[in-house]
Amino acid sequence: MNVCSLRIDDRALTVAAGTSLLLAARRAGIVIPSLCHLDGLTPVGACRLCLVEVDTAGPLAACVTAAAEGMRVRTDTPLLRDIRRSLVEMLFSEGNHTCAVCIADGDCELQTMALRVGMDHNRLPGRFPSRTVDLSHPLFGLDHNRCILCTRCVRVCDEVEGAHVWDVGWRGERCRIIAGLDQPWGAVDSCSHCGKCVEVCPTGALFHKGSCGGDHPSHPERLAALLRGRRRQEGPP
Amino acid sequence: MSTAATAMLRVCTAAGCRSRGGEQLRRHCATAATEAATEAATEAMAAGAPPLRVKGVGCLGPCSDGPLLAVDAEDTTRLFGFAADQASGRARAERVAAGLQQRLRATGSAPAGAELGTWRPPGAHLIPADDPFLALQRRLVLERCGLIDPGELDDALAAGAYRQLRAVLEQDDPAAVIAAVQRSGLRGRGGAAYPTGLKWQAVAAMAGQRKLVVCNGDEGDPGAFMDRTVLEGDPHGVLEGMAIAALAVGADHGFVYVRAEYPLAIARVRRAIAQAQRRGWLGTAIGGSRHGFDVEVRVGAGAYVCGEETALIHSIEGRRGTPRPRPPYPAERGAFGLPTLINNVETFANIPVLLRLGCEVYGRGTKVFSLTGPVRRGGVLEVPLGTSLRTIVETMGGGSASGRPIKAVQTGGPSGGCVPASALDVPVDDASLRALGTLLGSGGLVVLDAGTDMVDLAAFFMAFSREESCGKCIPCRCGTVQLELLLRKLLARRGTAADLAELERLCAVVSSASLCGLGQSAPRPLLSTLRHFRPEYTALLNAEAGQPQAVQP
Incomplete structure (x- = not known):
């Protein structure tokens, strides 16, 4: 196997060539913050929280940057800390994230991230957009107020379930997750009611109907287990 | 152009002049010429003298004087504009056509239009050939633009189109073509200024049976219309460049991606592709060789970001841009997963020229600019790289037309910045402009006079992004x-020094993340405006804003 040696935060390690810096760092016990990344889904490098400084080059997204021989990676610098806090602040400013009345309170990756990056208050003014809630699906709901557009739901539905119910509509600040051809979720025939999108949602945007605060069953880790199981069953190609 | 015996009227029918009635002017003049020829033939009982040729052509240059009309007669070419003419397009066209008919009638059966050497279209003003706007240009990319009828392949062929492609096909040595492009030092003209030869080499080195060539014509910077001009004025030059590139890197299929806002460019490129296919310059076995190269047009859907190459690839694939x-x-994995060469319109148009001239004569090459804003003479011009911005704006453009002094020149659109008037002696090349905190960009030059509020300008571009x-x-x-x-x-005078600091902090986050x-x-x-015009920002600060209001007892 082709391997390469690199240094991440002064820890020397050797990984298989082509391993992403995010995974390489995890091997070294360093958890780089991320929101859009999820093991098992194609990385998109969209949330920019996993930015790291590589040698003297500008920040690179660790989820889509392959480890290379002799690389020197810094995962926690003043610049990166400021970028990360700013990004989380931007997300809080952009949506309507009211933890106290959110189903995901206590089990929310955005909330955890805010604590992690030291966001004790938001320096950016809130935008308080007018957003809708889609409760047309018999089992699940989608609250656009809490969506951070990580596109995990889009990818899991397309890549794992193969239904491609979700996509992103519009652009810029008007971006919105859409079901089918921007239809009510319940009206989209291709939805198989599998609930994978709900499981991978980092916030309370996608949720089981009927659940309330405290019992938000978000289990992003189950995706990796599912894919492992599938691979075992299918055997080598 | 050496049209010794005959005379010709060339009317600009590209988008700019067309909006000022260029197409109407061409139509009316053509009708007048035909009628005059018929009359002459009847009178002389001769077998129809050929009518004066009236040709619709691509951009003639100084768009601000449009609609432009060039009169070729007796070995001289005179360019006329109608800048001061307030008449409607139709009234002007009728007036000029009537004048033309009268002139042709007056000379009876004389060879068509040979006596037009002194004719001045009524209401027009002459733009002398030694006007700096024309005289200081070095037209390589725009060599045929304004001379040929972009809808007629024969016209382009007579002016030398596809000659370099033939030479490359005869030589059949892709490595030599790439070496020549590399030696020339040509850099991408779309804004990023990446060495073209290096890109070609990377694509050529990729394994794989199928490769693609993509021409990026998604020109979207406000005030930029160079690529539109090239596509409208000489589409065959771009197609020839693409075909040469395809041979060099081993591609068999190409896309021309043009934004939907350029309907005329789209129509002319489509027509050019169809004509070139009929004559065997595109399609299977081009020029009778063993190589094939097919080209199709992809029309954008109105997103600026599709000019970014990976977004453009997604758009070509039919996905979200x-x-x-x-x-x-x-180069490694482009459209449909295939190795893809993406170059800008102007870059491809440079290829046949540089191969024809050779690296020595080609030199550093040229850059096409679109000059807009309050200058006396604006439009499309092509100058050697390294010409100073002052030469372009003050000498060629004639300086400010508003009476207020020039304050700055905006280059590079929403990705670029401003060059203050004090730094106008900067030579236009990518490195010099980057040192000033802006970009050469794709070539849009927006002149700003002293009446411009630079903070408002920054807000305009931020709103755009x-x-x-x-x-x-x-x-x-x-x-x-x-x-x-x-x-x-800030513009509402509600900002404080803390807001200004926050502005700079956020800029760093956005640009690095x-x-x-x-x-x-x-x-x-x-x-860039903060760097060169900081006092305009600080003048807007409000010391009281943000302070707690005194509570009335």
């Missing part, structure tokens, strides 16, 4: 919103 992280670069952000990554999607809000707050070039360069117009 959002960028993706690089690597892999398109906010509107055009694809929304994929957080810093660009949310950061451009926050930056525009802060600028509006964004996924693609659009986000990374979105703060540049703001940072």
Whole structure:
């Protein structure tokens, strides 16, 4: 196997060539913050929280940057800390994230991230957009107020379930997750009611109907287990 | 052009002059010429003398004087404009056509239009050939633009189109072509200024049976219309460049991606492709060789970000036009997963010229600019790289037309910045402009006079980037919103020194954290105006704003 040696935060390690810096760092016990990344889904490098400084080059997204021989990676610098806090602040400013009345309170990756990056208050003014809630699906709901557009739901539905119910509509600040051809979720025939999108949602945007605060069953880790199981069953190609 | 015996009227029917009635002018003049020829033939009982040729051509240059009309007669060419003419397009066309008919009638059966050497279209003013706007140009990319009828392949062939492609086919040595491009030092003309030869080499080195060549014509910077001019004026030059590139890198299929806002360019490129296919310059076995190269047009759907190469690839594939992280670069994995060579319109148009002239004569090459704003003479011009901005703006453009002095020149659109009047002696090349905190960009030059509020200008460009952000990554999607809000707050005189500091901090976050070039360069117009015109920002600060209000007892 082709391997390469690199240094991440002064820890020397050797990984298989082509391993992403995010995974390489995890091997070294360093958890780089991320929101859009999820093991098992194609990385998109969209949330920019996993930015790291590589040698003297500008920040690179660790989820889509392959480890290379002799690389020197810094995962926690003043610049990166400021970028990360700013990004989380931007997300809080952009949506309507009211933890106290959110189903995901206590089990929310955005909330955890805010604590992690030291966001004790938001320096950016809130935008308080007018957003809708889609409760047309018999089992699940989608609250656009809490969506951070990580596109995990889009990818899991397309890549794992193969239904491609979700996509992103519009652009810029008007971006919105859409079901089918921007239809009510319940009206989209291709939805198989599998609930994978709900499981991978980092916030309370996608949720089981009927659940309330405290019992938000978000289990992003189950995706990796599912894919492992599938691979075992299918055997080598 | 050596049209010794006959005479010709060339009327600009490209988008700019067309909007001022260029096409009407051409039609009316053509009718007048035909009628005059018929009359002459009847009178002389001769077998129809050939009518004066009236040709619709691409851009003639000084668009601000449009509609433009060139009269070729007796070995001289005179260019006329109608800048001071207030008449409607139709009234003007009728007046000029009547004048033309009268003139042709007066000379009876004389060879068509040979006596037009002294004719001045009524209401027109002469733009002398030694006018700096014309005389200081070096037209390589635009060599045939304005001379040939872009809808007629024969016209282009007579002027030398596809001659270099034939030479390359006869030589059949792709490595030599790439070496020549590399030796020339040609850099991408779309804004990023990446060495073209290096890109070609990377694509040529990729394994794989199928490769693609893509021409990026998604020109979207406000005030930029160079690529439109090239596509409208000489589409065959671009197609020839693409075909040569395809041979060099081993591609068999190509796309010309043109934004939907350029309907005339789209129509002319489509027509040019069809004509070239009929004559065997595109399609299977081009020029009778063993190589094939097919080209199709893809029309954008109105997103600025699709000028970014990975977003453009997604758009060609029929997907949502959002960028993706690089690597892999398109050279490795581009459209439909195939190694893809993406170059700008002007870059491809440079290829046949540089192969014909050779590196020595070609030199550093040229750059096409579109000059707009309050200058006396604006339009499309092509000058040697390294010409000073002052020469372009003050000598060729004639300086300010508004009576107010020139304050700055905006280059590079929403990804670029401003060159203050004090630095106008900067030579136009990528390195010099980058040192000033702006970009050469794709070639849009917007002149700003002393009446321009630079903070307002920064807010305009930030609003543009906010509107055009694809929304994929957080810093660009949310950061451009926050930056525009802060600028509006300053403009409303509600901002404080803390807001200004926050503005600069957020600029750093957006430019260093964004996924693609659009986000990374979105703060540049703001940072550039802050660098050169900081007092305008500080003058807007409000010391009282943000202070707690005194509570009345």
